[in-house]
Structure formats: C-alpha cells, structure tokens
Amino acid sequence: MKKAIVIFSGGLDSTTCLFWALDEFDEVHTITFNYSQRHSIEIDFAKKTLQLAEQIKGKKIFPHFFNIDLSQIGGSALTDSSIDVPKNRSINEIESGIPVTYVPFRNGIFLSITGAMAERYEIFNIIGGWNMLDYSGYPDCRENFLRSFEQTLNYGTKAGSEGKTFTIHTPLLKMKKSQIIVFGKKHQANYSYSYSCYEGKETPCGKCDACILRAKGFKEAGIEDDFLVRLRNEGHNNT
Known part of the structure; x- marks a missing residue:
C-alpha cells in the first residue's frame, strides 16, 4: 500500500497537494500545525476542506493536528501581533527580499515533526505545497533546502538507517500560482475553504x-x- 502524509495548512497550495495525493496514493494522512500563529481560522477551514475532499474523492483521510508555540521565538508578523502584516505591495516588492511574514525556519520545524510522525506510522512519502514561483521569497521553500532535508531524514532516522527511504514530494515547486490552480482543478480540488x-x-x-x-x-x-x-x-459583503 502506498501511503503519504501531506503537510496541510488548509491554504491553496496544500489543498492542491491534498487532492493530488488522493489520486496518487492509497492511504493519505495530513498534518496540520497550530503554531500560535496570528489566527486560527485557517485550522477551522482546513477541517472543512478535509471533509469536502473525503466527499469529493470518496476516500478516508487520516488527519493529525499538532500544537507547537512558535510565538516563543517570534520575529514574524505571523507569530507576533506587534509586527504589522505588509499591505498593498506591488508584485515586484513581494518578489524582492524576504518579508516580515517569514517565520524563522518554520518549514524546517514542520518537516522535522512530520518526519517523526511519518516514521512512527511507517509513511515514507511526505508532501508539501512549497513553491519557488509566485511566492514571497522564503528560503525554506527552495529546492536545495528541501532536497537537503530529505537527505537529513534518511540519515537521521532509525527507518533510514534500516534501508527505508523517505521521499519529499514537491509537485508544485516550479509552478506559477495560476498553474497550481489549473493543476488542482484537474484533480478536482475545491478551494471553497482554502484560506x-x-x-x-x-x-x-x-x-x-x-x-x-x-x-x-x-x-x-x-x-x-x-x-x-x-x-x-x-x-457576505465586500467580496
């Protein structure tokens, strides 16, 4: 049986990955992090998207929810309410530099926990919606980081030392946002609650x-x- 775990924030990219995974793997788990981020609405909506995906695909999803307090580190507009979220920036501004919405090493932390969860449940396929185009320049979304972390999982786990191989899947890595949406729709993605x-x-x-x-x-x-x-x-108004 082919099993996979999707790092699932409930956003557009991870929703696309979820629907893709449901087509590609026999058993799909998800892991959603409550990391004391600026708001929790995305977690509530993530649960609704999981229900929708089960209905659309006719397959059971195995969800996991993990609490971790990254506000103790702070330094990001997403974990520190005293830092304002940037607004009304041009595409050129968004694509230049790393913004204050960067959460220090968030994907590294998430991948470490997901890797441990994957080893626990003998899941050797890890999926995430990382993207190098139409994004905010986060260094932990880049291909060299993700490939190096895949190697780290295989070197640093009991499963890896026993010859089992973890693979980090990055189906969206080199897609523009428009391409991600079209790709998702090919896999019946419903973005009604993707936040x-x-x-x-x-x-x-x-x-x-x-x-x-x-x-x-x-x-x-x-x-x-x-x-x-x-x-x-x-x-609702203003939409």
Missing part, C-alpha cells in the same frame, strides 16, 4: 501579499475563486 489571508478574518483583506498572489493566480488561470464564490453565495 490564504494573513489577517485571519472570514472575508479576506485582499491587500496582504498572500491575498494579492492568490488573486493574481486565479485571474491568470481564468477561473473564479471558489472561496469568493462561497462567500457571495452566503451573503
């Missing part, structure tokens, strides 16, 4: 980097955002 906004309000702000990149992606894909369609159908 991207850094502000944490039910109606996205439309001004933070994540909202801007998401809107750009849907516009270039020529597809209406499922999330906004849902809000409109539910009678």
